[in-house]
Structures are given as C-alpha cells and as structure tokens.
Amino acid sequence: MAEAHITPPRLTLRRITKIYPGCVANDSIDLNIEPAEIHALLGENGAGKSTLMKVIYGLVKPDQGEVLWDGMPVEIKDPAQARKLGIGMVFQHFSLFETLTVTENIALALGDDAGDLPSLAKRIREVSEKYGMALNPDREIHTLSVGERQRVEIVRCLVQPIKLLILDEPTSVLTPQEVETLFVTLRQLAKEGCAILFISHKLDEVRALCHNATILRAGKVSGECKPADESSQSIARMMVGDDTPISTDYPKVLREEPFLQVSGLNRVSDDPFGTDLHNISFSVNAGEILGIAGVAGNGQEELLGALSGEDQVENHDAIHFPHGAVGHLSPRERRAAGMAFVPEERLGRGAVPDMSLKDNALLTGFLTGLVNRGMIAHGKTREFAEKIIDRYKVKTPGTEAHAESLSGGNLQKFIIGREIMQNPKLLIAAHPTWGVDIGAATAIHKALIELRDKGAAILVVSEDIDELFQISDRIGAICHGRISPIKPTPDTTINEVGRWMAGDFDEVEIKA
Amino acid sequence: MIKLEPRGQHSKLMAWLSPVFAGILTLISGAILFALLGQDPLEALHTLLIMPVSDIYGLAELCVKAAPILLCAIGLSVVFKAKVWNIGAEGQLLMGGLIGSACALALIDAEGFWVLPLVLLAGMVGGALWAGLAAWLKTSFNANEILTTIMLNYIALNLLIWAVHGPLKDPDGYNFPESAMFSDSALIPTLIDGTRIHFGMLFALLAVVIIWVLLSRSFLGFQIKVLGLDSSAARLAGFREKRLVWIALLISGALAGLAGVGEVAGPLGQLVPSISPGYGYAAIIVAFLGRLHPVGILLATLLMALIYMGGEMAQITLGLPVALTGLFQGMLLFYLLACDVLINFRIRIPALSKSAADKLAVKEEAVN
Numbered sequence: 001m002a003e004a005h006i007t008p009p010r011l012t013l014r015r016i017t018k019i020y021p022g023c024v025a026n027d028s029i030d031l032n033i034e035p036a037e038i039h040a041l042l043g044e045n046g047a048g049k050s051t052l053m054k055v056i057y058g059l060v061k062p063d064q065g066e067v068l069w070d071g072m073p074v075e076i077k078d079p080a081q082a083r084k085l086g087i088g089m090v091f092q093h094f095s096l097f098e099t100l101t102v103t104e105n106i107a108l109a110l111g112d113d114a115g116d117l118p119s120l121a122k123r124i125r126e127v128s129e130k131y132g133m134a135l136n137p138d139r140e141i142h143t144l145s146v147g148e149r150q151r152v153e154i155v156r157c158l159v160q161p162i163k164l165l166i167l168d169e170p171t172s173v174l175t176p177q178e179v180e181t182l183f184v185t186l187r188q189l190a191k192e193g194c195a196i197l198f199i200s201h202k203l204d205e206v207r208a209l210c211h212n213a214t215i216l217r218a219g220k221v222s223g224e225c226k227p228a229d230e231s232s233q234s235i236a237r238m239m240v241g242d243d244t245p246i247s248t249d250y251p252k253v254l255r256e257e258p259f260l261q262v263s264g265l266n267r268v269s270d271d272p273f274g275t276d277l278h279n280i281s282f283s284v285n286a287g288e289i290l291g292i293a294g295v296a297g298n299g300q301e302e303l304l305g306a307l308s309g310e311d312q313v314e315n316h317d318a319i320h321f322p323h324g325a326v327g328h329l330s331p332r333e334r335r336a337a338g339m340a341f342v343p344e345e346r347l348g349r350g351a352v353p354d355m356s357l358k359d360n361a362l363l364t365g366f367l368t369g370l371v372n373r374g375m376i377a378h379g380k381t382r383e384f385a386e387k388i389i390d391r392y393k394v395k396t397p398g399t400e401a402h403a404e405s406l407s408g409g410n411l412q413k414f415i416i417g418r419e420i421m422q423n424p425k426l427l428i429a430a431h432p433t434w435g436v437d438i439g440a441a442t443a444i445h446k447a448l449i450e451l452r453d454k455g456a457a458i459l460v461v462s463e464d465i466d467e468l469f470q471i472s473d474r475i476g477a478i479c480h481g482r483i484s485p486i487k488p489t490p491d492t493t494i495n496e497v498g499r500w501m502a503g504d505f506d507e508v509e510i511k512a
Numbered sequence: 513m514i515k516l517e518p519r520g521q522h523s524k525l526m527a528w529l530s531p532v533f534a535g536i537l538t539l540i541s542g543a544i545l546f547a548l549l550g551q552d553p554l555e556a557l558h559t560l561l562i563m564p565v566s567d568i569y570g571l572a573e574l575c576v577k578a579a580p581i582l583l584c585a586i587g588l589s590v591v592f593k594a595k596v597w598n599i600g601a602e603g604q605l606l607m608g609g610l611i612g613s614a615c616a617l618a619l620i621d622a623e624g625f626w627v628l629p630l631v632l633l634a635g636m637v638g639g640a641l642w643a644g645l646a647a648w649l650k651t652s653f654n655a656n657e658i659l660t661t662i663m664l665n666y667i668a669l670n671l672l673i674w675a676v677h678g679p680l681k682d683p684d685g686y687n688f689p690e691s692a693m694f695s696d697s698a699l700i701p702t703l704i705d706g707t708r709i710h711f712g713m714l715f716a717l718l719a720v721v722i723i724w725v726l727l728s729r730s731f732l733g734f735q736i737k738v739l740g741l742d743s744s745a746a747r748l749a750g751f752r753e754k755r756l757v758w759i760a761l762l763i764s765g766a767l768a769g770l771a772g773v774g775e776v777a778g779p780l781g782q783l784v785p786s787i788s789p790g791y792g793y794a795a796i797i798v799a800f801l802g803r804l805h806p807v808g809i810l811l812a813t814l815l816m817a818l819i820y821m822g823g824e825m826a827q828i829t830l831g832l833p834v835a836l837t838g839l840f841q842g843m844l845l846f847y848l849l850a851c852d853v854l855i856n857f858r859i860r861i862p863a864l865s866k867s868a869a870d871k872l873a874v875k876e877e878a879v880n
Binding site: 331343362363375376 | 729730734737738742744747748749750
C-alpha cells in the first residue's frame with residue numbers, strides 16, 4: 001500500500017451529500033478506493049449504500065461534494081459517461097431480456113460500442129475463459145441459471161476496458177460454491193489493477209474477500225476498518241450502533257408429530273419461464289422450524305403458491321393437514337384450519353400499500369372475531385393493530401399510518417406479528433428477513449422461535465443460507481423444482497446444503 | 513419553465529382540492545367561450561348556473577334531475593372501488609326502464625300498494641341482469657368490462673327503441689313510439705304538490721347511506737376495496753375475486769336500473785325512446801368528481817344536475833345550443849384529470865429560490 005502515496009487513488013469521494021425530501025440519504029461521505037483494491041461498502045438497508053453507488057455510476061447527482069477520478073475532479077453526468085471512464089456496475093436485479101441471447105443482451109447494453117455481433121461473441125468467450133466464468137454467448141437468457149445470468153452482467157462490464165467494478169449484493173443469488181468461484185474471479189481482476197467496490201451485508205464474505213471496508217449508518221460513515229482484522233460481531237456493531245441487539249444462537253429441537261405433509265406434489269408452472277414442481281415431498285412437524293434453502297427461481301414461488309392456496313393442486317392429497325387433505329381448499333379455508341402465511345412481497349401481497357395498518361390487520365385477521373355478522377368491528381380491529389404494533393415494536397405514528405409509509409423492516413415486523421398473533425398451528429414464511437435491517441431481523445427470528453416453542457409448525461423458505469442455519473431445526477434445499485433430502489441442521493453443513501442448492505442430490509423416495 | 517416533481521406520497525388535501533380547481537377552471541373556460549360567442553360572460557354563467565335554481569320549482573326540478581344521476585353514480589362508486597370499470601350505467605338504466613315498464617304495462621289494470629314495489633323491483637332486476645352479463649363475460653371469459661359494458665349500452669338502447677315501436681307501443685297512441693300511460697298504482701307519488709319531485713330522490717339518498725355503510729363498515733365493502741387496491745393481497749387473504757366482481761357489478765347495475773325505472777314510473781309516467789339524456793355517462797364523471805366518496809358524489813351530482821338544467825335554460829333564454837351541457841361536462845372531466853396530477857406531483861418553478869420551494873414542501877407535508 002506504500003505506492004498509494006505516489007499514484008492517486010482510483011476514486012475519491014469528498015463530502016458527498018444527497019438529500020431527498022424528508023431524508024438525508026448521504027451526509028458528507030468520504031471514500032477512497034485504490035487501484036487493485038477490493039473495497040467493501042457495508043451498511044444496513046437505508047444506510048445510504050444504494051444512493052452512494054448511484055452517485056458513482058452517474059444515476060444520481062449529489063447535492064454537494066466532489067468526485068475525483070485518478071486524482072482529477074470529474075462530474076459524472078450519466079451511466080454512459082461512467083462507462084467511458086471505465087466504471088462498470090452489476091446491479092442486484094438483473095436487467096436482461098429473457099428471449100435474447102447472451103451476445104444480443106450485451107450488445108444492447110453497450111450500444112454503439114458493441115461492434116458486430118460475431119466479434120463481440122468472440123470477445124465474450126475470451127473474457128469468460130480468462131476469468132474462469134464459463135459462458136456460452138449463443139444461449140438465450142431464459143435457459144441460464146441465476147448464477148450464469150450474473151456472469152452475463154459481469155462479463156458485460158469486462159468486455160470494455162474496466163478500472164472500477166461495482167457489485168451490489170452479488171452473492172445474495174448464489175450458492176456457497178458459486179460464491180467461491182466468483183471470489184476467485186474478483187481476486188484475479190483486482191490483481192490486474194481493477195478496483196472493486198463490493199456492496200454486501202454478509203460479513204463473513206466481506207472478511208474473506210475485501211482489503212478495506214467503509215461502513216455506513218443512517219447516511220454517514222460510521223467506521224472504516226480492515227475486515228480481516230475484525231470479527232463479524234465487531235463489524236456488525238459498527239453497522240447497527242450500540243443499542244441494537246445482534247442475533248444469538250437458538251437451541252435446536254427435534255419433533256416427530258407432523259402438521260403439514262406434502263407428498264408427491266407435482267405442478268406445471270403458469271409462467272412460461274417459471275419452474276415446474278416434480279414430486280415434492282416433505283413434512284413439517286409441530287414445534288419445529290423446517291428451512292428450505294435454494295437460489296431464487298428454482299420453484300420456490302410455485303411451491304409457496306400451492307401451499308398458500310392461491311394456486312390449487314389437482315391431487316388434493318398432495319398437501320395434507322392433520323384433519324385431512326387441503327390441496328383443494330382456498331387460502332381462507334386453509335387459514336381457518338390453522339395456517340398463517342408471510343409472503344415474499346410485503347407491499348402488494350402481504351399488505352395493501354394504500355391502506356392503513358388497521359385495515360391491513362383486518363386483511364388476514366378477519367377470522368379472529370374482527371368481523372361480526374358481516375360488519376367490521378372497528379374498535380376490536382384497532383386494538384388488534386395496536387397490540388401488533390406494541391408487541392413487535394413496529395415504528396409508526398399509529399394504526400392509521402398507511403402500510404407504504406413504513407420501512408421494509410417495520411412493515412415485515414407488522415406482517416409477521418399479524419400472522420403470529422392469530423396463534424397459527426402452521427406458519428409459512430417466505431424470505432422473512434429479506435432486505436430487513438439486523439435489528440428487525442433479530443426481532444423476527446426471536447418471534448419465530450417463540451412461536452415454535454409454543455408448538456407451531458413453521459416452514460421458512462429463504463435464499464439466506466446463514467439465516468436458515470441459525471433458526472431451522474431441520475434443513476433441505478430446492479433446485480429445479482425438486483426437493484433435496486432433509487436433515488437435522490446439526491447433522492449437515494453449509495457445504496452440503498450448498499451442493500443441494502446446486503441440484504447435487506438423489507431424488508427423495510416417494511411414499512406410495 | 514414549470515417543472516413537475518413527485519411528491520413522494522399522495523396529498524390528501526389536493527385529492528379534495530382538485531375537483532374544486534377543476535370547477536373553477538371550467539367556469540373560467542366557460543366564460544371565455546361565452547365571450548367568444550358574443551354573450552356577456554357573467555350573464556351567461558348566471559343563466560347557466562343560478563337562474564335554474566332561483567325558485568322552488570327550479571330546486572324541485574334539480575332534485576328530479578339529480579335522482580337518477582345520484583343512483584347511477586353511487587352504484588358506480590362500488591364497482592370503481594373494485595377497479596372494475598363499468599361504463600354501462602347508461603345501458604343498465606335503460607334496461608331498468610324497459611323491464612320496469614314492461615312490468616307496469618302488464619299490470620296496467622291492477623290496483624294495490626304492491627304494484628309499485630313490484631315495478632321498481634323489476635327495474636332493478638333489469639339493470640342487474642344487464643350488468644350481470646358483463647360480470648359473466650368478465651369472470652368466465654376474461655372479457656374486458658369496459659368494452660362489453662359500452663357495447664351493451666348500444667344493445668340496450670336499441671332494445672328499448674324496438675320495444676316502444678313494437679310490443680310495448682300504446683295501441684291507442686296514434687302510432688307514436690310511446691307506451692300507454694301507467695296506472696296510478698304503478699306511479700311513484702310526488703313529494704311536494706305542484707312540482708315533479710317524487711320519492712325517487714329519497715330512494716337515491718337512502719342508497720347513498722346504504723352504500724356508505726357498505727363501503728366503510730361492512731367486511732364485504734372492505735373486500736371490494738382490497739380487490740381494487742391490490743388484487744394479489746386479496747387473493748392471498750382468500751377473498752373470492754370472481755364473487756366480488758359479480759356482487760359489485762350487480763349492485764351497480766341494480767341501482768342504475770332503479771334510476772331507469774324511477775324515470776319511467778316517476779316524471780315520465782310512460783316508456784318513451786328518450787328516457788335518459790346520458791345520465792349513465794354523466795354519472796361516471798360524477799363518481800370521479802366526487803372522489804368515489806358518498807358525500808363528494810352527492811355534491812357532484814347536484815352540480816351535474818345543475819349543468820343539465822342550465823343547458824336547457826341557456827337554450828331557451830340565450831338561444832345557445834343544448835350541446836353546451838355536454839361541453840361543460842367534458843370540460844369538467846378534462847380539468848379534473850389534469851388537476852389530479854397535483855395529487856402525486858407538485859409544481860415547481862425553478863426560478864423560485866430553492867429554500868422557498870423547500871419551505872412550501874414542508875408546509876404541504878404539515879397540512880397532510
């Protein structure tokens with residue numbers, strides 16, 4: 001690092017400030033990235049990471065502050081100019097056209113710089129081989145896995161001269177093995193002199209990969225460190241501050257009395273690019289948490305739709321509660337039989353954005369005495385909403401606040417609280433802490449464990465493998481619409497589940 | 513230059529001010545139009561908006577015009593809340609008038625208190641059936657209700673014209689396309705002697721109260737609102753979407769049908785080809801002008817009824833074409849849609865200093 005004093009940093013941000021109506025997204029932020037450095041940008045949701053990235057990539061114009069590129073002041077007006085400087089960005093949500101090939105997609109992104117397609121395809125092949133990212137330029141996007149799609153996005157940045165690569169939560173869509181492969185590529189890139197800005201909230205990965213880290217909290221830089229010298233706990237402290245509890249370990253249990261039994265569930269997806277379910281069989285016992293891992297798009301949506309009752313299955317017996325088959329029952333009838341459900345989308349499925357919290361409490365709570373002869377018991381509904389807010393510490397002005405005005409974490413606490421307060425015998429939760437800050441995630445985990453200890457069967461479907469190992473009593477994975485073996489959590493390893501997530505398992509025997 | 517800037521959240525204040533702005537802009541445009549036509553703008557506006565209601569008779573006529581609009585609009589507020597775009601209140605109104613008339617004519621020799629309720633019920637069933645057709649097409653074949661209800665409007669109008677020229681024509685009517693006058697038992701009694709105001713206005717007010725309770729207090733109304741705001745949340749909660757679409761359309765159709773039968777059994781007393789000067793279409797404007805809220809709809813209805821009367825008055829006293837009514841309705845809707853942009857956006861004039869604009873924003877947020 002001695003040479004850093006001689007050559008100027010690749011990128012310097014000085015006192016970057018961006019104010020949105022009602023919130024200071026970035027408050028006087030300083031950041032230095034050297035050539036060949038892998039720099040982590042850490043922070044909870046809403047800490048200002050996304051805004052800062054967008055400033056660097058020319059998507060957002062800062063209100064104050066300056067940007068220095070190789071020591072020279074620049075004003076990055078738009079992404080095209082950023083690309084010209086040598087800045088590439090891989091977004092968390094890919095913007096690829098499903099029905100076009102890899103080459104065509106990259107050509108569209110590059111615009112006039114793409115050149116003719118055959119020579120671009122050649123360049124793509126060269127780059128992908130050089131960095132160990134196998135990729136066939138002629139394949140159409142819809143045939144690719146999520147990990148391969150991410151390679152398309154990365155290769156798109158690398159076919160042009162690149163000096164700074166920004167990656168936004170790149171590992172959230174990958175299996176642990178794919179993460180390792182990605183890290184090899186990134187280390188090789190850095191060795192060649194490319195600076196990398198790595199945005200993440202997975203602290204173990206940051207410690208394994210990054211040279212330096214800048215930590216943001218509430219729009220300000222709250223700390224800088226060398227991740228390798230710190231513990232995950234100490235970095236988490238810098239992210240959340242002193243007064244928020246950080247997650248703990250929960251004792252595991254083993255139970256034997258099944259509540260939800262899925263056997264031989266087959267379903268053809270309604271979505272042409274969806275995943276069909278093949279012979280899914282598993283059971284969730286009363287008093288335990290079953291975790292199902294998997295990379296997005298491997299049939300989770302289809303499985304959850306069949307379990308919630310939004311999509312009914314032909315073979316009624318494929319989904320079974322203790323009192324009988326439920327495959328043909330509507331969501332409402334399944335709720336009446338003791339099921340509660342936390343969907344992946346908070347706004348627009350779990351809660352109505354444009355309705356008050358009180359109305360949103362009624363949305364699924366209507367079976368618990370809030371409706372009397374067809375009329376809404378407004379007093380009781382308000383009380384119910386107040387209890388949820390109070391018990392699960394939802395930060396909101398009151399029960400009349402609209403769901404859309406709440407932050408992701410607060411709304412998720414409200415939705416999970418709403419489901420748990422109905423005393424379900426079975427709770428199905430999809431990605432319960434996705435995009436939620438650490439404080440809220442800890443509160444949500446605690447609530448799930450409490451419900452488990454009261455004897456409820458809980459199914460958690462999540463892409464976050466660390467979370468599943470933390471709270472699940474038994475764990476399995478879903479890949480290409482097939483389910484892996486399911487093992488008690490202490491008897492398996494992250495590596496084994498990672499292999500399951502990649503489809504490396506023999507299919508489970510189906511009971512007759 | 514003026515710039516539009518997203519507010520970040522809806523402005524409740526603007527949601528209610530927007531109809532007021534639309535009204536003011538319509539008045540200003542109307543005044544300019546009158547001036548161009550060579551009329552004194554103030555006098556013309558006076559003729560249009562004040563003269564019609566300057567005596568008891570005028571006020572009573574206002575209520576006569578308001579009743580069918582109010583019934584249609586309050587029914588539309590239910591379907592529109594469910595985001596089911598029923599454009600067919602006009603056709604449902606006509607079918608209500610037609611079936612109600614058929615019932616009244618079949619019972620022309622009958623006497624008794626039961627005749628009128630039966631006639632009214634027949635009208636409501638007629639309107640509900642017509643809306644039910646659209647519900648069936650939507651829920652079974654996923655046919656867009658905007659198209660089906662518009663087409664059903666024309667079918668209803670032609671059915672009505674066929675009926676008054678054919679089976680329902682008065683045999684003693686010198687071949688005029690009119691039915692016979694209904695018997696007294698089938699007529700809605702008037703409220704005040706010497707005017708045409710009848711019990712239909714009370715039905716309309718009662719409907720407003722019932723729909724208000726339905727939408728704000730009942731679980732059915734709640735489900736309808738959830739369906740409109742967020743259909744995937746409704747599905748996850750287990751609300752039955754198709755059933756709700758049926759219910760909303762049937763309510764809306766029945767109320768429009770009641771409006772139709774209220775016309776033939778009320779001020780008209782017989783079936784004629786022109787039972788509605790477009791009340792069903794005007795009700796769409798009224799429903800949005802009133803923000804789909806019962807009180808708002810009541811106020812918007814009175815304004816719309818006034819424009820109908822003003823158009824007739826302007827034709828009589830100023831010699832202006834009666835198309836004026838449609839023109840004013842159109843301007844009102846046009847300006848309303850334009851002003852509604854302000855609910856989600858604020859106007860910003862960059863020339864204005866930034867701090868002043870920020871202060872304005874803070875003030876607006878405080879109001880919200």
